[in-house]
Amino acid sequence: MSALTPALLEELAGLAHDEGLLRLGAVRLDHPGFAPARARLDEHLDAGHHGEMEFMARTREVRKDPARMLEGARTVLVAAVPYRGEPGPVARYARSADYHTVIHRRLDRLAEHLHARLPKIRTLVCVDTKPLLERAAAALAGLGFLGKHGCLIVPGLGSTVLLGALLCTAELRGPDAVPDPATVGWDACGQCTRCLDACPTAAFVTPGQLDPRRCISYLTIEHRRAIEPALADAMGERIAGCDACQEVCPYNGGREREARVPAAAWIEPPPGRDRAPDLVELANVASARYRSFVKHTALRRIPRRSMRRNVLLALGNREGPATDAEREAARRAAEDEDPQVRAAARRLLDRRGRSR
Ligand code: B12
Ligand code: SF4
Numbered sequence: 001m002s003a004l005t006p007a008l009l010e011e012l013a014g015l016a017h018d019e020g021l022l023r024l025g026a027v028r029l030d031h032p033g034f035a036p037a038r039a040r041l042d043e044h045l046d047a048g049h050h051g052e053m054e055f056m057a058r059t060r061e062v063r064k065d066p067a068r069m070l071e072g073a074r075t076v077l078v079a080a081v082p083y084r085g086e087p088g089p090v091a092r093y094a095r096s097a098d099y100h101t102v103i104h105r106r107l108d109r110l111a112e113h114l115h116a117r118l119p120k121i122r123t124l125v126c127v128d129t130k131p132l133l134e135r136a137a138a139a140l141a142g143l144g145f146l147g148k149h150g151c152l153i154v155p156g157l158g159s160t161v162l163l164g165a166l167l168c169t170a171e172l173r174g175p176d177a178v179p180d181p182a183t184v185g186w187d188a189c190g191q192c193t194r195c196l197d198a199c200p201t202a203a204f205v206t207p208g209q210l211d212p213r214r215c216i217s218y219l220t221i222e223h224r225r226a227i228e229p230a231l232a233d234a235m236g237e238r239i240a241g242c243d244a245c246q247e248v249c250p251y252n253g254g255r256e257r258e259a260r261v262p263a264a265a266w267i268e269p270p271p272g273r274d275r276a277p278d279l280v281e282l283a284n285v286a287s288a289r290y291r292s293f294v295k296h297t298a299l300r301r302i303p304r305r306s307m308r309r310n311v312l313l314a315l316g317n318r319e320g321p322a323t324d325a326e327r328e329a330a331r332r333a334a335e336d337e338d339p340q341v342r343a344a345a346r347r348l349l350d351r352r353g354r355s356r
């Protein structure tokens with residue numbers, strides 16, 4: 001049988017690091033630590049917390065048993081990829097080059113190395129969209145621990161990292177990276193509750209457990225229906241994703257992080273894309289222009305109509321009377337064929353439409 005020995009894992013971790021896949025670790029799929037993660041997933045889905053994310057309900061059983069997507073899968077390799085950027089209306093990760101593509105390519109190269117060493121194995125690259133419990137796998141593979149904000153915190157890199165995984169049929173030899181699953185919990189947060197307190201929509205049910213239906217990331221990216229008025233008010237000027245719970249996390253501070261990351265590992269914005277978007281222009285953005293705005297970023301997942309709704313809500317949340325350009329944009333959008341765009345435009349006019 002093909003074995004992933006500690007020596008081979010160490011060799012792969014070195015190669016992975018050079019590819020920009022940091023802190024590579026591995027965990028067996030039968031590690032007992034997956035049991036609480038699976039139970040948590042069941043609880044989450046049974047409570048309907050996934051909201052409109054039907055893909056979560058549809059893939060419940062595969063997510064709990066990844067061998068259903070790769071027959072004979074025994075082990076998952078996981079790595080962290082850091083991103084950075086200033087606060088703004090678009091969450092940092094979504095301003096960067098689309099991590100699905102970037103991390104997938106890096107993992108493809110890692111898989112090539114692995115296949116060269118263990119020719120008989122089969123592998124499957126998983127970045128976000130495959131039904132895998134990525135945070136649990138990363139924590140159990142020894143990359144870090146789960147914070148009360150629910151994100152995986154990698155010591156030295158913080159939680160502003162994305163995860164990529166390589167599922168494989170090789171058998172992992174050697175001791176478990178995390179022998180006691182209890183060590184991945186939120187103990188390392190101590191008495192801190194900054195993330196829970198900073199969440200604009202009070203989306204945490206308990207530490208580490210989110211009700212995504214209240215999370216701005218879900219509302220701006222996944223939720224296609226009208227957004228509840230109180231939640232729309234709390235979104236502020238965020239139009240795609242949210243970083244609030246991670247911005248306040250002490251594990252994300254510190255300039256030393258920059259020095260720890262090899263330059264090639266960062267997921268950076270596509271060239272010329274790091275400026276803040278012009279919300280007035282986006283309010284009535286045409287299809288072709290929108291396609292170029294979202295190109296090569298994870299923003300591609302947001303339909304244009306949802307983005308226009310988000311932008312009009314954000315403009316409605318600004319302080320003070322609307323500028324002429326904002327009022328004009330709102331008037332135009334108030335005649336739109338899409339009911340949510342129309343409603344968000346009218347909200348803006350009602351709140352800020354009076355003359356200055
Ligand atoms: C659906 C989804 C969302 C949804 C719902 C999130 C949620 N909490 O459920 C929404 C749209 C809201 C969302 C938001 C964000 N997401 Co998201 N999301 C996912 C996705 C696709 C599935 C997550 C999932 O399984 N949810 C179900 C719940 C129950 O799982 P969970 O919250 O991860 O909790 C697990 C742990 O608590 C664990 N657990 C509980 N107890 C114990 C005990 C032990 C011992 C262990 C081991 C584990 C464990 O079990 C749970 C299930 O595994 C993953 C990718 C993937 N394939 O995993 C990315 C992912 C989690 N998201 C990611 C990111 C970056 C974000 C945002 C930061 C984006 C943004 N800036 O807007 C926010 C963060 C919000 C937050 N505070 O969590 C990253 C997280 C990276 C990290 N460092 O943790 C992931 C891993 C994508 C990636 N490949 O990088 N996301
Ligand atoms: S991403 Fe924003 S809305 Fe979602 S839990 Fe964190 S702070 Fe709350």
Ligand code: SF4
Pocket residue numbers: 147148149150188189192193194195196245248249250251
């Ligand atoms: S902000 Fe505090 S409580 Fe939240 S994850 Fe970071 S250390 Fe933990």
